[in-house]
Amino acid sequence: MPNFKKPAPKRSGGPSSSHRATGSTPGHRGYRADEAGAPKQRWTADDRARRSNTATGSDRPPFRGRTADGGRPESTDRRPNWTPREKPAYQPRGERPAYGDRPARTERPSYGDRTERPSYNDRAARTERPSYGDRTERPSYNDRPARTERPAYGDRAPRTERPAYGDRAPRTERPAYGDRPARTERPSYGDRAPRTERPSYGDRAPRTERPAYGDRAPRTERPSYGDRTERPSYNDRPARTERPSYNDRPARTERPSYNDRPARTERPSYGDRAPRTERPSYGDRPARTERPSYNDRPARRDSDFFPSKEQKSFTPQDDVVLERLEAEAITATEVEGVTFADLGLGGNIVRQLTEMGAASPFPIQAATIPDVLAGKNVLGRGKTGSGKTIAFGAPLVERLMENNGGKNRQMGRKPRALILAPTRELALQIDRTVQPIARSVGLFTTQIYGGVPQYRQVSALQRGVDIIVGTPGRIEDLIEQGRLDLSDITITVLDEADHMCDLGFLEPVQRILKETAPDGQRLLFSATLDKGVATLVNEFLPNPSVHEVAGEDQASSTIDHRVLLIEQRDKRAIIEQLASGDGKTLVFTRTRAFAEEMSDYLEDAGIPATSLHGDLNQARRTRNLQLLTSGRVNVLVATDVAARGIHVDDITLVIQADAPEEYKTYLHRAGRTGRAGKQGTVVTLTTRNRRRKMDELLGRAEIEATVDQVAPGDALLSDLAAL
DNA sequence: AAAAAAG
Incomplete structure (x- = not known):
């Protein structure tokens, strides 16, 4: 340099x-x-x-x-x-x-x-x-x-x-x-919206009541969380005055x-x-x-199998269980003794998988890999943490390698596979799994998602990549800019496919799929794959084969489900008590503001915590998630941005500070714990007058939960706190 | 309400 x-x-x-x-x-x-x-x-x-x-x-x-x-x-x-x-x-x-x-x-x-x-x-x-x-x-x-x-x-x-x-x-x-x-004309820096908008802290010992600031251990320890140290820098910035x-x-x-x-x-x-x-x-x-x-184009939608999807518009009352797709079920015993090589994956990929800790295939992988390799359109349903990423990632790489069209490593070659995810963190995580597999056979991947400067992504595309992993917005953006060409995409994967069919995602996804090769192969995966994906299936996945793992329902899972009936005003104190354990705890809130507030509250209470939600810039989002994965904090308070797909080792407790509105959301949030057969606890906080609603939701999710009424200080809370 | 683009 x-x-x-x-x-x-x-x-x-x-x-x-x-x-x-x-x-x-x-x-x-x-x-x-x-x-x-x-x-x-x-x-x-x-x-x-x-x-x-x-x-x-x-x-x-x-x-x-x-x-x-x-x-x-x-x-x-x-x-x-x-x-x-x-x-x-x-x-x-x-x-x-x-x-x-x-x-x-x-x-x-x-x-x-x-x-x-x-x-x-x-x-x-x-x-x-x-x-x-x-x-x-x-x-x-x-x-x-x-x-x-x-x-x-x-x-x-x-x-x-x-x-x-x-x-x-x-x-x-x-x-x-x-x-x-x-710069000097921006008063907004001084009274940054977030701060002034926190009157709701009222219940909390407010800012003015903190004379004891100096004594408080947590505060003085804050500089260690990368973010905090950067705050004062606003005042210091020499650039301003110069x-x-x-x-x-x-x-x-x-x-x-x-x-x-x-x-x-x-x-x-x-x-x-x-x-x-x-x-x-x-x-x-x-x-x-x-x-x-x-x-x-909307005319097409009128002829869709599920026209009602349009009117649905997200009223919670409409949280219904859609018909399950008819699927070919595989049982765990069928898979015993089967190797990745048996399923048709090549030596390099098998070696790489072994190196990554995937010595032998999980059921969902054994079920879908042969069909993906055969070029079929595949729908795969495997519960949270059952290994779906490898189920599509490994055979996808294998296929690309087999049909490389002699364009291996050619500058500016067009990408041939696309993996779409609903959140940036998930896209990043998928890439972390798929990239080494791809590299093991000389293929390249790149991440295309928003919130970061695009030049790096664009120059990667110009150098030439084989696999794109990303989120819809930036992908569309680059297409519109003429910097991304999907016409050679022969394999498209939608992870969390049912979510990608939700309002707000469906149309971008449809537009993107239209840009891919018309006869391309498409794979839809999700833990909660149901007929909500019918729109996409009808349009883009002719003759799909559908796979699921038999006997893999929540009842058979390793998760202990608890519902706590609380008084609304006790919520923060109860979360504090629940989150005070030594194990990793993930707290879900309905809004970004409450996620931020709750994480501050916990920190003030001496519990190192951080937050993850869409109000943070991408750098901070990535960093804060990293704080939890690295164990520098044990508590992450997040919105549903973290509900799906995100894998963090050894989360032992999931707290739903706000009960979810959809049963699927419950399943995905809960799925952040109890992964790969480990034990986990999910605690959902709700009020007495919402109990019935909660029961209905649990019914749809086919979950049996223990319900208790609790108040701050109850021993049960300490018992439930993550070990 | 959240997420996804730029913000």
């Missing part, structure tokens, strides 16, 4: 520099009337030729190398599927010339010299993506301040390492940055177009925001639901 020396991008005379700081809106500094109307010609053929000479061959994006098989298939040839021409909805997306407009990337020669910032080395692709400049069909990105890539700047720790700010010419030429209400120059910039007043945007301070909370429609700048982009191309 110290030797890194990128060819210095041209700063003068080049096409990019002549456009620097060029605004598209009248009134913008650098606005050019002659360019405003017509699509901008950012790169002449000459420019491009010169430019490609500057780039080193090895760092070139794969596009150039593809000319052998017909130019740039990804960004142009493939686009028809997603282009404005056929799907007008994507037009706005297609109108992004702004990348060329953005002065930053191509015009920062100084980055090359900065040896202390190694991460930029990886990003060589950025400055060398001709595709950005080439996309002349995308003219109207100018309004948009390149949202997707900004967060990265904010996340970067190295802020403090940028003393040279003042010297850097590029800074002052970045209109976008100047536009941001100066950027007075921003205020002087006259540019502000010359940018009327940005003034339309509601000022930062006018955004009380994301939740309250009347969405898309009130944001002029985003208005260009059709909101998800407003995409004609997607709306063109």
Whole structure:
């Protein structure tokens, strides 16, 4: 990295520099009337030729190398599927010339010299993506301040390492940055919403009653939880005070177009925001639901097997047990003595599985692997923790290896398998299992999910991967950007498939499946696979084979189910007592706010705890989950983001601080414990007047639970606390 | 209500 020396991008005379700081809106500094109307010609053929000479061959994006098989298939040839021409909805997306407009990337020669910032080395692709400049069909990105890539700047720790700010010419030429209400104008940092929104702590010894702060062990121990130490840094950040120059910039007043945007301070909370429609700048982009191309299709749904799914709209009363799919059942005894090799997996994969601790197949694996290898569409139902990931992961890799089409390791090859999961954590976890299996036969995987900068994912795709593991949002995003092409996907897996058919997931999943090879193989797996997946099965899985493991119901499980009838006001104290054990405890709440509150409450009570929910940024989510897996804390308070699929060794107690509304949710939450035959306890807290509802839910889940009425201090609570 | 994109 110290030797890194990128060819210095041209700063003068080049096409990019002549456009620097060029605004598209009248009134913008650098606005050019002659360019405003017509699509901008950012790169002449000459420019491009010169430019490609500057780039080193090895760092070139794969596009150039593809000319052998017909130019740039990804960004142009493939686009028809997603282009404005056929799907007008994507037009706005297609109108992004702004990348060329953005002065930053191509015009920062100084980055090359900065040896202390190694991460930029990886990003060589950025400055060398001709595709950005080439996309002349995308003219109207100018309004948009390149949202997707900004967060990265904010996340970067190295802020403090940028003393040279003042010297850097590029800074002052970045209109976008100047536009941001100066940091000092953000009062929101001081009274951060979360803090002020915690009046509900009232019951709790409130903040003002903490004179004894110093004595309290837990507080002083907090710095050890990565997050905490970072908080004070807001005040320390030197960057703030060192950027007075921003205020002087006259540019502000010359940018009327940005003034339309509601000022930062006018955004009380994301939740309250009347969405898309009130944001002029985003208005260009059709909101998800407003995409004609997607709306063109609803007719299909009318003919669906389960039209009622549409009206369901998540009322808890509708929590019904759908008909079980008729499945071929396998019994554990049938599997005895069978090896992975017997099932048809190759030597490398079998060795890798053994290395990973999977010496011989679990029943669900023995049931599904042969059919997956045979190329069938497969539905697999195996209870939580029964080894479903390997059940689809291993044969998927085997198949890809067998039919590699001679394209092994070819640069920029299109991915051939896709694994979809409902949460990022699950996608990450699946990849952790599948990746080593894939690597054992020379195949590559990459994770494609949101909440993290996309460039790493995109450059992995450009290098070429075989298997994608991800969540729907980012996958769709990259497809729309023309950076991900699913047309070669011959195997698609939906983990937690029934959940992926729930409202909010179904449509994205359908859209994604449509992008895959039409005759591709599809695998649906879930512990609670039922006819809720009929919509997808009818559309995408002709002649599926269905497998389950006989006798694998909750009654036969290793989980002790307890229901505690409590007074609402006692909830926190009771959870505190339950969570005070030495074993790993997972607490589920219905809302993010309560998850956060409860984890703070436990910490205040001297119980190291952390939280996991969608209000946290991805870095913190990953870190907090890691705190539990590593054992640095014993208690994790989470929303249902952690309900499905997440595997943490040795969770001995699951507490449902809020009873679930759906029986399936109960089963999945409970499934975080008692994994792989280990013992576990699930405690569900509810009030007396909800007991009947609880009984009904347990009935649907086919669970027999012990019900007790308890109050804080009861010995039963200490008995139930995780050992 | 949560999750999933960017936020």
